[in-house]
Amino acid sequence: MFGKSRQLTRMEVSDGKRGYRASIEGEITYTPDYDAVASLGKDSTASFGETINGVTRRIDYANRNGALERHYFVDEAERPIDAKVDAWIAAIVPELIRETAVDADKRVRQIHARGGATAVLDEIQRIHSDYARGSYIKELAVVGKLTSAEVTRALGLIDPMESDYEMRNALVALGSAGRFDANQQKMVIGQARKIESDYERAELLLALLPQLSADATVHQAWLEAANGIESDYEHRRTLSALIDAGSNDDATLITAINAANTIESDYERRELLSTAIKAISSADDAAAAYAAAVDGIGSDYERREALMALMHARGFGKRSAEAILGALGKIDSDYECREALTALAAVMPKDAGLIGRYREIASKLSDYEREEAERALDRFAG
Numbered sequence: 136m137f138g139k140s141r142q143l144t145r146m147e148v149s150d151g152k153r154g155y156r157a158s159i160e161g162e163i164t165y166t167p168d169y170d171a172v173a174s175l176g177k178d179s180t181a182s183f184g185e186t187i188n189g190v191t192r193r194i195d196y197a198n199r200n201g202a203l204e205r206h207y208f209v210d211e212a213e214r215p216i217d218a219k220v221d222a223w224i225a226a227i228v229p230e231l232i233r234e235t236a237v238d239a240d241k242r243v244r245q246i247h248a249r250g251g252a253t254a255v256l257d258e259i260q261r262i263h264s265d266y267a268r269g270s271y272i273k274e275l276a277v278v279g280k281l282t283s284a285e286v287t288r289a290l291g292l293i294d295p296m297e298s299d300y301e302m303r304n305a306l307v308a309l310g311s312a313g314r315f316d317a318n319q320q321k322m323v324i325g326q327a328r329k330i331e332s333d334y335e336r337a338e339l340l341l342a343l344l345p346q347l348s349a350d351a352t353v354h355q356a357w358l359e360a361a362n363g364i365e366s367d368y369e370h371r372r373t374l375s376a377l378i379d380a381g382s383n384d385d386a387t388l389i390t391a392i393n394a395a396n397t398i399e400s401d402y403e404r405r406e407l408l409s410t411a412i413k414a415i416s417s418a419d420d421a422a423a424a425y426a427a428a429v430d431g432i433g434s435d436y437e438r439r440e441a442l443m444a445l446m447h448a449r450g451f452g453k454r455s456a457e458a459i460l461g462a463l464g465k466i467d468s469d470y471e472c473r474e475a476l477t478a479l480a481a482v483m484p485k486d487a488g489l490i491g492r493y494r495e496i497a498s499k500l501s502d503y504e505r506e507e508a509e510r511a512l513d514r515f516a517g
Contacts (some may be wrong), residue, residue, distance in 0.1 A: 137378060140215055142160060142161050142179075144157070144237075144255045145157070145158045147235075147264055148235055148264040150263045153185065153187050153263070154185070154187075155183075155184070155185055155230075156184040156186075157183050157184075158181070159180075159181045159237070159498075160179060160180045160181070161176045161179025162175065162179050163365050163414045164177030165385055168229070169228070169229050169232050170228055171224065171228055172228070174198075174203060175196060175197065175198040175203060178198060180196065181195070181196040181197075182194070183228055184231075186347075186369040190210060191208075191209070192207075192209050193206050193207070193208045193209075194206070194227075195207075195208070207220050214219045217297060226477070233261060234263060234264045234267050235267060236266060236270035239271055242258075242271075243255055243271055243274035244278060246258055252279065255271065256289060259272060260292060265296045266298070266301055268305070269298075272293060272389060273305060276308045276309050276311065276312035277308075280312070281312060282315060283319075285317075287322070287487075288317060289309055290306075290323065290326075293323075293393045294322075294326060299330045299332040300335055302329075302330060302335075302438055303330065303335040303336075304311060305322055310323070310346070314346050316348075317348040317352075317353050320346075320348050321356055322355045323339070323343060324340075324343070324493050325356075326339075327340055327343075333365055334366075334369055336364055337372065340357060341373060341376050344376055344380050345380070347380075349352060354387060358390055358391075361374055361377070361394075362394050362397065367398045368400070368403055370394075370397070371398060371400075371407045371450070378410050379410070381414075383414060383433075385416055388411050388421065389409065389420075392412070392424045392428055394490075395408050395428040395431075396428050396431060401433055401437040401438075404437070405432060405440055407423060408429065408441050409441060412448045413451070416449055416450060417449070417450035418448035418449060418450040418451040418452070419451070419452045419453070419454040419455050420450070421448075422457070425459065426462050427459060429445075430462060431443060435466045435471040436468075436471060438462065442462055442463065443478055445458070446478055447482075448461065451486055453486055456479060456486075456489050460477055460479070460489065460492045460493060463476065463479075472504070473500055473508050475505060476496065476511065479493070481511065490512060493508075494512075497509055
């Protein structure tokens with residue numbers, strides 16, 4: 136956790152085995168190697184603590200009339216500072232600064248100036264806290280351009296992170312610093328599949344879209360990761376974004392149509408289907424898969440809207456009309472069925488089989504709706 140209020144900074148992190156805590160009020164200066172407190176501003180204080188196996192050790196600093204004052208505690212009991220305590224302080228201060236991401240921006244710049252990205256990555260490798268590791272990755276991403284090997288190493292350092300939020304933010308920051316190559320994108324997609332939060336997984340996949348490789352195996356991996364999202368909304372918006380991004384062949388679009396079968400929400404399923412069919416080049420080739428997905432829509436209104444989208448798709452022909460007529464037989468509402476029938480009559484090809492099936496469905500409607508549906512066939516007269 137972390138928070139700031141004016142000149143007050145408090146941070147606390149834990150990896151389940153060790154806990155770290157820092158509290159700084161006022162101005163603080165560290166030694167060049169960040170292994171001790173060099174000075175504090177007037178009336179400033181700082182406290183650094185570590186908890187292991189239920190035992191907490193803490194070093195408190197204060198500025199008392201211009202002098203740096205130190206107090207050492209073990210479980211709230213003050214103890215004298217001897218050589219062993221000084222050794223603990225020299226070890227724990229830089230570790231705690233790393234684990235709580237204190238001055239992360241300054242430290243990354245300083246380390247980078249001394250040893251480049253490799254030195255920063257070495258430092259990141261020492262960090263256990265997801266929050267701090269993510270903070271250092273994000274700072275490294277803005278310091279300078281990374282080589283492909285350095286990006287790959289950074290991805291490997293992100294992989295052990297357990298926090299969905301921190302992993303997603305670190306990966307997005309790293310991706311914003313430069314384009315991932317196809318193999319790196321596969322690594323990122325593999326990490327996305329480890330993210331349990333539907334929102335965080337969707338956000339990561341969406342962030343990858345603008346630079347998604349044209350490699351078919353990358354696209355397939357991305358789709359598989361997207362199809363692992365359980366939330367109907369997040370699943371739909373992720374696949375819709377892929378479709379909206381363009382450059383998708385009909386095979387990919389049919390894969391998205393098939394994925395709609397896993398979406399339970401009638402609205403979200405219809406939205407995905409409508410988006411996919413608008414982008415497809417041959418509605419007839421997708422008609423069977425599309426109709427199968429429409430079959431799982433329970434709402435008459437959403438079913439009709441989905442079928443209307445198919446009617447207006449490119450490459451609409453006899454097979455599409457047949458698929459629509461098959462799906463219309465399952466609409467209970469006479470009004471919704473008639474609305475779809477009259478719309479279909481305006482676009483379907485003149486075919487005796489289609490017209491016969493059309494009339495068979497219309498014959499089951501109420502008198503008014505049947506007459507309206509039959510009238511729509513007048514365009515085929517003569």
